[in-house]
Amino acid sequence: MIGVQPPAYDPASGEHATTLPVAGRATVRGYVRELMRRHRRPFLVLVAVNTVAVIASMVGPYLLGRVVQDLADGERELQLGRTVLLFSVALAVQAFFVRMVRLRGAVLGERMLADLREDFLVRAVGLPPGVLERAGTGDLLARINTDVDRLSKAMREAVPQMAIAVVWAGLLLAGIVLTAPPLGLGVLLAAPVLLLACLWYFRRAPAGYRSEAAGYASVAAALAETVDAGRTIEAHRLQAERVALSDLRVKQWTSWERYTLWLRSVLIPAINVYHAMILCGVLLIGGSFVLQGWLSVGRLTTGALLAQMMVEPVGMILRWMDELQVAQVSLARLVGVREVEDDAGDASVVPEGRDLAAETVRFGYLADTDVLHDVSLRVPPGTRMALVGPSGAGKSTLGRLLAGIYAPRRGEVTLGGAELARMTAERVREQVALVNQEHHVFVGPLRDNLLLARTDATDAELWAALAAVDADEWARTLPGGLDCEVGSGAVSVSPAQAQQIALARLVLADPHTLVLDEATSLLDPRAARHLERSLGRVLEGRTVIAIAHRLHTAHDADVIAVVEDGRISELGSHDELVAAGGAYAALWRSWHG
Template sequence: MKQILPVADAAQVRRYARGLLRRHPGPLITTLSLHALAAVAGLATPRLLGDLVERIKEGTTRVSVDEIALAIAVFVVAQSVLVRFAAYASARLGERVLAELREDFVRRVLAVPVSTVERAGSGDLLTRTSRDVDALSHSVRFAVPETLTAIVTVFFTIGALVLVGPILALPCLIAVPILTVGARWYLRRAPAGYLRENAAFSDITDGLAETVDGARTVEALRLAERRVRRTDEDIANSYRAERYTLGLRTVWYPLTELAYIIPVVATVLIGGWFTIEGWVTLGQVTAATLYVQQLIDPLDRLLSWLDELQVGGASLARLLGVAEVPDDRRASGVEPDGGEIEAREVRYSYVDGREVLRGVDLTLVRGERVAVVGPSGAGKSTLARLLAGINAPDSGAVTAGGAPLVELPLDALRGQVALVTQEHHVFLGTLRDNVALARPDATDEQIRRALSAVDWPAELGLDTELGTGNHQLSPAQAQQVALARLVLADPHTLVLDEATSLLDPRAARHLERSLAAVLHGRTVVAVAHRLFSAHDADRVAVVEDGRITELGSHHDLVAEDGAYAALWRSWQS
């Protein structure tokens, strides 16, 4: 069964969010202060209008009306200026926090063990790095500052309402139970609903990625209808998940709208009664009604962005969950002495009950070149991954100088052994940047020597910009870049899993001989279908049905007339 990457719980999300905000106390205080000042400036207009109504009722002059109008204009302008600077401060704080979130997530993703990523599949991780990051970006840029603004505005507006007349604040209490019950009902259901929605989208991405990557296999085995059914099922699950969250909103939103209207109507009616009884003035009722009306906008923004915060919180939980992946390396404290790599009684299975390797024994003599050959599906690539320390055997051990490879920290492991497969990635940047990934402190001369070892074309210099929108490398050139990284990394043991498969046979053989000269004295394990690699090797290991059935030099195995001899004759014909 495919392993799904974990999701952080609500407590972890809250701790992380608080930690992020505590890193920026100055900008946070500045932002909140500007929003508070803008809210205070916005509270002046209803109070002034209430005074104006009261003066008109009692009789006033044109000068008095002009003075109030001028005061209102001043406060409106002041509020506009403060809102502008508050929005700017919020945006700066949001972008700074978002940058830290992205950097932190990249560090977390890069720390996930390769074996875990492969078991989980690409769909879940792709969704987290794309859809969840985008959703969180929207929340950080807009939902968080808008929510903070709304909270500050609501707080000061209620304060102003109480100052106008405490008795006039009573009608607002009618909305409290409606909003409280509605919010509790919604918040109990929304987080889980949005997590299901994101997980369902991950399944769609995973299924589509598998279908596209294996398009030739799907076509050859006539699996198109099965893949279409899988996609239809994933879309149906996503539809049900999104319909559930939409159903929550169709209950929540009308309920909140009702809670907005009732206090305004109640303030007018009850305020009128209080005025008739002489408990309050008409100006106070006017100001109170305007304040209650003014509460609608920040409350509406607060509750609307609350839904967006649920989406962002679910995305943040999924992003933080990446850090919860357990490390697949258990440091034992044993230091490798740079000696031989040895596999003893190694067994491994991807699915319980179906072993891919069955009791493999292999000792790599320092400085020799070993070719691993055999039919497809025999377990060659799996053996290569275990010899490179990518996966741990189910039983038995793979050691380097007596230290189990899976108990070495990654930095120590890469100094012992490195794996290059036929799958390569060219990063956006210069050729120099791409090769120097193996050794960031490498000089240009060292990088050139590494490229020369893999027969790199001279016309593509170190400053050539690679990646999307720049110079596009052919698949064969991408393999050469990967091999150049390997030469530059300079581990004492190299595992090449079809590392030259994308080159034509003549170029591949020439490249392998060039590498052999450069890597003289280092141990090389080459998994290959092209048997000239085996012909040039010191020893050949024949893997069949998860076992090494033959081991020896090319000439000895041909003379034995066994499985290798049959492969050699077939390849020669």
């Protein structure tokens, strides 16, 4: 069978492939089995209720077949009253149980969808932060939004309806065989047409839908990056390049859309041919058997009606199988987070002390490109160290390695002699905390936003944490104080206030080592200076590694590390580095004018 060929470029592969994997068949099947085990009882009830509904729907053809047979036999008293009564009762039973089938199917689908969303969220939140950062905004948004939306219809309708249709078709086929076994030949004669069409379609559809979904993720990634970096694009006059990239991504995505549409345009006519062949086969075979006297006309009537009824469940199966092809790809992308290596760490690895050190560390985000080159650094307990240097030098990357967010490619980062990469995430967070420029205020009470850091904190401790970062004054003016709803759709807080909330969480978490990645960048210089002085009192005795472009932070530090091109070029106190007349001295003179 020839026709439209799949596009040559597969957006699911190549340099734009996401670092989050797409689950293999074994993982997807395992997850589906797990879902079915969780909802075994509702599923069995759905099958039982559907069985009653289908059996009730088969009463009509049997009654009509009996009437036709009575007429053929010359019966004068057809007992139509009893036939109509039985048919009415069967119709009422069918209507009642069909309603129950739809209701229970919808409830089952919603519960399974809720489980899927919760499982994905729990697993995604548990992934290492570095994995999520490298995955990119576009891929994450596509999985959380588009893939979940595509699965919504499958979970709510396709899975329950497939179960209903399979039971329906099986019972109808059994009814045909029991009524008149020869009529089963009509179904068998048409089966090769449907089988060949389905084999052809399902051999091509999974790859097509998978590439279509990946193509959409590429479009989303390109658009998200363009919007996020809008000012930079304008400053460097990159509008034409970004438009060209977006056009390319859209073209690749739509080419896969056309391909999958063509696949369906071949399958659907084949299904129509199959339905026509079933009915024709039953009538031709049954008619010849009736003429030979091998089959009664009543049984032929019943068999023909049951064969005609086969059209709907078979159509449902194939229609929902097509929907499930799309859903399977989305499910594989969502379940793919389970295939991320779960580096849970070793619970037996416990730091013996608070010394933080990096030994000949090399690290890069890409396989063949290092951002940090043989960096060695020692931070004694209680030291205040500042990392300074030009943008892109590797300051934030080094800070994330020291905070245990990333693991080095070579070398090791240790805390108290124990490798951070081998510790459990919970133990690392108890010891070391990272606060960067990015912050988030969750919709809900201010109290809940603070309790994220320590769930057992009292109101007095929450107010003390706010006071430590100079946030208690404006927090007390909020309607309801700690109970005030903040965030999107509630009382809005300024970027500076949101940053203060993030720093208050840090005070509550109370780790002994802190990595502040431009943590006061959204405050004006005077407010930032005041806040850092307040934090200085709170953080007394703790190890603090501050990454900042504002050199007053470096001025107050015990030790300054100058990072250039992924290496530490200078190390010393403010006075020592100014006297040395190197890179830091040049930065200091430039900052002071």
